[in-house]
Amino acid sequence: MESLLFRFEQGQRKIAQASQLVGVVSSGNLEVLIGPADLNSGCEISVQTAALGFSSIWQAVMEDFQSRWQLADIRIEINDMGATPAVVSLRLDQAVEAYLEHGK
Template sequence: METLHFTFSGGDKAVRDARLVGVVSSGNLEILIEHAPLAGACDIEIHTAAHGFGTIWEAVMADFHARWRLADTRIAVNDMGATPAVVSLRMDQAAEMAMGATT
């Protein structure tokens, strides 16, 4: 397993609820998103079975932060080889649910 850590600032939206989205299985991932007092930052920690893809993860997470601009949010990702498209989909799903947009 490889562990990656990204912190983004400049967000202006807060999540309301902690949510767990997805299932860790072959080719998929799970995401836990929750409110945390992080001085306005969005902190993302990724545990992945796919080594050597840090620059791709960084690009996907930067794109996610640009779309959602989350602040005071902690996100934990457990990955078993999901594609960037699946990662983006699950991240958006987690953000929507945590902000109360869907149930």
């Protein structure tokens, strides 16, 4: 397993509500847990992945995700079993959308 941590500063979208879990860890998939955290307008994303040596790809996917959502004071935990970048991006978007919907 490889552990990666990404932090993005100065997010614009603060959402304070209960944590939300999306996805299921199984062959070729991943789960995403998203929730509030006091991060001084930052967003932290931790990744536990079975696919070793892909940190530059993870970095690119996380940067793209944060540029779209601009999250602030949010912590995201990802447990991955080899999902493709497209699946990772889709699951992250689903997690934020579920998180936003849960707060309505």
